[in-house]
Amino acid sequence: xxxxxxxxxxxxxxxxxxxxxxxxxTAVVTADRRxxxxxxxxxxxxxxxxxxxxxxxxxxDPPGVRIRLELAGVSAFADPSNQCGGTLKVIKPTSKRYxxxxxxxxxxxxxxxxxxxxxxxxxxxxxxFVYLEDDMELLWHKVIAWGEDEYLLEQSGSQFxxxxxxxxxxxxxxxxxxxxxxxxxxxxxxxxxxxxxLFLGLQEPYYAAWLMTRPRLEALRSSKxxxxxxxxxxxxxxxxxxxxxxxxxECAASGDAFLGNFSSAGGHVRDCKTSHLVRVETDxxxxxxxxxxxxxxxxxxxxxxxxxxxxxxxxxIRHGKL
Numbered sequence: 001x002x003x004x005x006x007x008x009x010x011x012x013x014x015x016x017x018x019x020x021x022x023x024x025x026t027a028v029v030t031a032d033r034r035x036x037x038x039x040x041x042x043x044x045x046x047x048x049x050x051x052x053x054x055x056x057x058x059x060x061d062p063p064g065v066r067i068r069l070e071l072a073g074v075s076a077f078a079d080p081s082n083q084c085g086g087t088l089k090v091i092k093p094t095s096k097r098y099x100x101x102x103x104x105x106x107x108x109x110x111x112x113x114x115x116x117x118x119x120x121x122x123x124x125x126x127x128x129f130v131y132l133e134d135d136m137e138l139l140w141h142k143v144i145a146w147g148e149d150e151y152l153l154e155q156s157g158s159q160f161x162x163x164x165x166x167x168x169x170x171x172x173x174x175x176x177x178x179x180x181x182x183x184x185x186x187x188x189x190x191x192x193x194x195x196x197x198l199f200l201g202l203q204e205p206y207y208a209a210w211l212m213t214r215p216r217l218e219a220l221r222s223s224k225x226x227x228x229x230x231x232x233x234x235x236x237x238x239x240x241x242x243x244x245x246x247x248x249x250e251c252a253a254s255g256d257a258f259l260g261n262f263s264s265a266g267g268h269v270r271d272c273k274t275s276h277l278v279r280v281e282t283d284x285x286x287x288x289x290x291x292x293x294x295x296x297x298x299x300x301x302x303x304x305x306x307x308x309x310x311x312x313x314x315x316x317i318r319h320g321k322l
Contacts, residue, residue: 040072053086163276210255
């Protein structure tokens with residue numbers, strides 16, 4: 001299991017180099033130069049983590065990625081703030097295990113599942129395991145907050161885990177939540193309070209990333225979710241039932257979100273879409289709002305035009321009684 005002594009979830013800020021993370025980033029190279037810049041920013045954020053980090057970029061064009069990372073100055077772990085260092089490898093996956101099952105002509109669909117092979121080969125010696133798409137920025141202080149929340153949820157005995165939500169920044173500097181808004185807080189039954197901290201399950205909890213401990217990874221690897229059957233490009237089924245409501249690319253980024261009986265957890269917690277919850281801030285008697293610490297910046301900046309300006313961290317939640 002995760003080494004709770006050298007890598008305690010609730011003290012990641014001070015765990016230092018005794019804690020090790022294995023991070024897989026899916027990077028599909030296209031002609032879009034902006035997306036190439038997003039990958040460099042995603043990698044730079046990971047290199048700022050204060051743990052030993054094994055970073056693996058999985059791509060359809062390793063030479064192109066290496067050149068672009070070198071030009072951006074992030075081809076090696078040179079961040080002076082990171083005292084632990086790490087390794088960066090750019091890999092072109094060769095396994096066709098999932099690609100053949102998917103019956104897909106799109107290599108991009110296969111690429112999103114390639115991290116499974118990397119995690120199987122390299123999980124030894126690591127405590128934390130991460131998956132990101134190439135335009136998701138996960139900064140170190142967000143990892144620390146995730147660890148604190150995950151520890152509380154773990155200690156509570158619940159089957160829930162701490163997830164994230166995606167946001168983008170508009171030209172005027174405002175932030176827009178991309179999925180699942182708005183909703184009435186009082187009428188939302190998928191919420192849980194642990195040690196005075198409030199967590200809530202979003203209506204559309206997709207965020208193109210996941211972060212988990214070794215016990216969670218081992219549970220995922222031993223489940224049908226690790227290498228599920230795909231009946232088409234857009235459907236994943238277990239025993240004839242469609243489990244993941246998204247296409248197979250997005251399902252790859254869901255991690256263990258669909259494991260467990262989360263929809264009917266019991267008691268007052270019910271109607272959850274996945275097992276992943278986000279933190280909600282209610283400090284100082286303020287109206288409930290999504291916590292910035294649970295938000296990940298979607299660097300692609302190509303979806304906020306589809307979301308109303310009112311989908312802010314606070315207005316995403318319709319004001320209601322706690």
